Amino acid sequence: MTDDRALVSQITNGDMQAFRLLIKQHERLVAHMIGRLIDQAEDRKELCQDVFLKVYEKLGEFNFQSRLSTWIATIAYRHAINHLRKRKIEIHNIDESEGFQNQFVSDGNPEQELAEKDTGNLVMKFIEQLPAQYKAVLTLYHLDGLTYPEIGEVLNMPEGTVKNYLFRARQLLKEKVKRYFGKEELL
């Protein structure tokens, strides 16, 4: 937090080297969020730039109630969601019904897609098919190492919901993996 304070103070005083350092420190976090939520490759880089320009513009309003990375992740998440809405791209909301879960697991053709040699790549494809909130929770937890309360702050949801989403998202992925790979291959 002290480092955050020093860095923010330098940037608000016009030190562009400090801003460059801030970008370097957080570019992976922003790229993870944008890369996971936005499918259009041509939009991703511009969106990442927009996130950091927003950070630069609003940095004076940052009140140190959270870590700087949590605040930047919040901006990246909102930016991605706004972009999807603006482009009228459907945001699949979390549907707790069994119908949605069954559909997610049964979608796709295992025989066709098992031509994909790398099982990791195939599971990555499954992750891309999840609703935006699930993808965001999984990314922030597994790739960026944010805690449950921090993820709750980014996505504006209670800690309990974060845990629930994390559990359900992994469970859905597990069911899909089981369907694709079959008992023999897994045991």
Place this chain on the structure above:
Amino acid sequence: MTKDLQQQAAFDKTGNHEDVEAYKKVFAALKREPSFSVNHSFADEVVSLAQKKTETYRDGLWLGLGIALLVIGAIVTIVLTGFKIELGIFKFLSSSYRLIIFAIAFILALHWVDRKMLKQKDFFPG
């Protein structure tokens, strides 16, 4: 097996050996970086964009200040010299102020449309 994986498998009521193996694949994939990443010069590009934005803002500020000073100067001049709109072209202008307002509004609207179209062209090149 990681703590997270153990917990997940334990909470999953259907958890058996097959589930644990499937979870191992899922957790391995979740740790993998997505294919998208920013290029090496990304930070420099953003810094340059931020600087340009600041400059544009500063330019706008100076332009606004200049216009304000011009208006104040004109008012002061009119007051000090007791200027009256009675001569030649000024007489014509004062009698057709609606036309002047329309002309100014038209030019501003034209600029606005031009800017909008330019922006869209930038966004969708070619």
